[in-house]
Amino acid sequence: MGWGVSWRANGPEGSLTIYRLIGRGTFPRTYKLSPFASRWSKREIVGWIDCIKDGFEGKKRRL
Helix, strand or coil: CCCCECCCCCCHHHHHHHHHHHHHCCCCCCEEEECCEEEECHHHHHHHHHHHECCCCCCECCC
16 A cells, blocks of 8 residues: 555635545545544545546546
């Protein structure tokens, strides 16, 4: 499992969107590394990106 994915939101609306998607089960959950650190699996994020594409580079479905 690759652990190279870290993410920082550009404002509160970015993190709210991600956590809403996690709550709906449409975005991969984080792995808790310590009480103050969480990360996503690179493989899961790449899989999520592939899943939301329609087969055309840059064309994505609505979430």
